Amino acid sequence: MQLDMNYSKQRELILYEIKKSKCHPTAFEIYNELKPGNPALSLGTVYRNLKLLSTENKIIKLATPSGPDRFDGNTDEHYHYYCISCSKVCDADDIKASDISKIFNNPKQKIVGYELNILCICEECNKNNIDVSNYK
Amino acid sequence: MQLDMNYSKQRELILYEIKKSKCHPTAFEIYNELKPGNPALSLGTVYRNLKLLSTENKIIKLATPSGPDRFDGNTDEHYHYYCISCSKVCDADDIKASDISKIFNNPKQKIVGYELNILCICEECNKNNIDVSNYK
DNA sequence: TACTAAAACAGTAATTATTACTGATTAAAA
């Protein structure tokens, strides 16, 4: 895997782990996933690299309604379903950036992208008949 | 102002402050605003009431790409401009919820709302010719 | 390949944001 930035074993491992994952992991989840195979790995290294990798646009840091930051290895602009019951984050592959941008008419600001979280009750939580009267 | 929930002087003050504000303040900003006129007010009280008020849908907690949680006294569904340079949050009064919902075709999830942050360079930062090559 | 400088590392300390706890006060209900 090309880094296009200074190389380190840890950086490569972390990037690979995020790219592989489909569940938008937190820093701590990435650390826990890699630690068994890399006992010397430190949590600070994970945080430092996540910050560097997202500054370099190799990964995306996601804003979610609650909980710690999450990271996404898919840097194509795309959006997310966020379950307000279990906090699970899923890709919204059915919406395109062009769908979003066409609803705008020349704002004064210079737009660089969109972050869209579609708040939902996921299929699983819906099956379990979660009471969400206090959420919405 | 009607609370529709247990009353306390502090709760009323905090709700009023958020409703009045247009800049989506953080807990600490609200605390600093109210403290001079209410020297006994405690930061924990601000946090506790913000949580209660948003659970009761009297205010909205905003997910922003970085920094502490922000709060919005406008509970009508609406969206936000987020300046990636100065982190300022502004209302996007030019987009309606119906504009967003019409781009979907029957997802499996039960949708309860949308959170849209329009990442931008705000007018002011744009004037100042901020270098954003590292953001996007 | 060896030498040097810069970058990154692990481990730990510090900081920031938020929540929980405790005994005193205030609001609501009987």
Next chain:
DNA sequence: TTTTAATCAGTAATAATTACTGTTTTAGTA
């Protein structure tokens, strides 16, 4: 009123993240 429940201020604790330090690794160069 009296009693009960909720809220408060103040403080302690926790969670998430960043900064610091001395050591190791990487990158550039001779």
